[in-house]
Amino acid sequence: MAAGEAGEPGKRGLLIGGADRAAGTGRTEQDLNPYTGEVFATVAAAAPEDVTAAVDAAAAAFPGWAATDVGTRRKIFLRAADLLEQRTEDAVALMAGEVGGTRPWAMFNAGLAADVLREAAAAITAPRGEVLSSSSPGEWGFALRQPAGVVAALAPWNAPLILGVRSFAVALAVGNTAVLKPSEDAPLTAGLFLAEIMREAGLPDGVLNVLTNARDDAAQVVETLIADRRVRRVNFTGSTNVGRSVGIKAAENLKPALLELGGKNSILVLDDADLDYAVDAVTFGAFMNAGQICMSADRVLLPRALEQEFSRRFAAKVAELPCGDPGKPDTVIGPVIGERSAQRVAALVDDAVAQGAVLHTGGGRPDGAVYRPTVLSGVTPEQRIHSEEIFGPVTTVHGYDDVDSAIEVMNDTPYGLTAGVITEDTRRGWAIAQRVRTGIFHINDQSVGDEPQAPFGGVKDSGYGRFGGRDGIDAFTDTRWVTFREQHAQYPF
Structure with a gap:
């Protein structure tokens, strides 16, 4: 089933290195319509070897994507935003069938997700770095923000377009590559549909890979992904209980995590x-x-x-x-x-x-x-x-x-x-x-509000880290100190 054929059940594979492929074990998982209880789609159920293959593809694509000029990257993101808006009706049908989303909610998702992509496009050319003072004459220092590498993007089902896009948009915009694992309840809307749009917009193969999985395998898939040494950032939106486990696993592997969790x-x-x-x-x-x-x-x-x-x-x-x-x-x-x-x-x-x-x-x-x-x-x-x-x-x-x-x-x-x-x-x-x-x-407003440029996130058990604005860029980049000298240094021996 093509992602645009939202109302028709069908079979979908994993997206690894630009190729649609079955899981290594051949296993699949049913994606159910919550209103009717019927099978909406059947997706590949990734195993640990598929996780490694997806990270292989992301790691191989990273040097070329990180070196891609900002103008090219920006055009891809702006094109993707336009495509998502053009396919709003596809998104409405997908959300109704896959997560039970009403039309107003789905249309809001499509509009805000497109704006998240546009805000990510703006982040591509945002200033990233500063000139530092030096105690040595003729020496210059710079603090540079550079892409970290492969990002593990773990997206939920409840706002699948918004949070699916948010899981990878800024990360890719600043030069990282990603492996996206959407929720088992929204493998199409929060994963494969968005990846299809990004590919149509011109995103190179391997920059965004998608792993769908069986419910019983979710913990193993996530743990394998986080444990891979080439994964340098973890981005999770979901429940506090699961987020705590993700945060612990990221900490065990010394990887920064951005966690957007529950609320009361x-x-x-x-x-x-x-x-x-x-x-x-x-x-x-x-x-x-x-x-x-x-x-x-x-x-x-x-x-x-x-x-x-x-x-x-x-x-x-x-x-x-x-x-x-x-x-x-x-x-x-x-x-x-x-x-x-x-x-x-x-x-x-x-x-x-x-x-x-x-x-x-x-x-x-x-x-x-x-x-x-x-x-x-x-x-x-x-x-x-x-x-x-x-x-x-x-x-x-x-x-x-x-x-x-x-x-x-x-x-x-x-x-x-x-x-x-x-x-x-x-x-x-x-x-x-x-x-x-x-x-x-x-x-003078209620509790629900979201804008892509705002520093979105919580405190206490609602998580840590922020999407949007300067915080979003910082979350997916590393700071490097780089110096150069105009003349030779003098050494004591």
Whole structure:
């Protein structure tokens, strides 16, 4: 199946050195449609020998790609961005069939992913280095940022175009090569489809290689990739539990890792907020992509005087959100990534309700992988949903007595990815932003926001390292100190 034939199941191989090839063992893995449960595609299941072959190809391509002039590289990335936008409808169909993405979410993915490529194109000609002072007359020193080598790019399923592109874009732009391992739930959208676009844009063979794999082999494939001495950077986006394992494995092999992990994100509504705006903002922040975004709002905090009225308006709006078939253009809440995920989310809600939480809308049993959008209040620390990342179409409403106690709740989590405050007084919002311990904070907005030029990332258990801007360039380059002399040096012996 060509990646553009998004709605038709078919067989896909690995992409190694520009060649479409079967796994060395001949094994395959089924890629399922989360809404129907049917096979969407069949992909090659890489084994350790395939990992080595992919790194071979990336390492062989590295010298030539690193030496490619910036004008050529920039044209490739700009062309790729245009191609991705032109194939938006292919991307919409792919995301609906492979990850249950609704049309608005898929179109947002395609647009932002194209902009990530354009921002990477800008990084190609960004200044990288500085002139250093020297204590010796006639000597010059330079701090140069140079590509590190082969990058292990590990991409998730939930925002497959955005995070698939982000896993490799800046890394390739600054002269590295990469081996991309997309999630088992999005091998096409987060991997092979993007690689096809990059190749059509003119990316040389071997610069970007793609490994798909069986679920049971994921840990072995990743460990083999990270352990290869030629891999010099590790880039992972996904859950905190898996990210911790990836970080440990990278550290054991003395390789820098960029980890963008989970979140337990809050939106704080102040007493001066426009309540209708707050309802709209929280609905978006909590339920876009069925809550399957690392930035999704798990908690909404309101003054107790507003809690009841907000909950009434909020629950009424959420109850009317169309949910179900992601292929229908008006669907807002599609399926979660699979029936097991839906059951996990339902178990969190059931546990909370059994321990006294109030169900305002939603709840009940999943319909396959579809779980109705749900709003809870009365959540206490004894309930699992209080501290666990939900990653589904559920959010919780909390009343507070004063802003200080609300900020304590926002910070009372191992995570630290993003947060927002809804207020008509930006000075109050700015003061709160200084006190909330997250990598991202939005004033008079909800928790979900992403721009390719921004330093995106979290603190605490939400990971370390940053995408975007100067940080993104630094993450995928090494600093070298280079000197030269205008005249011979004098030595003591």
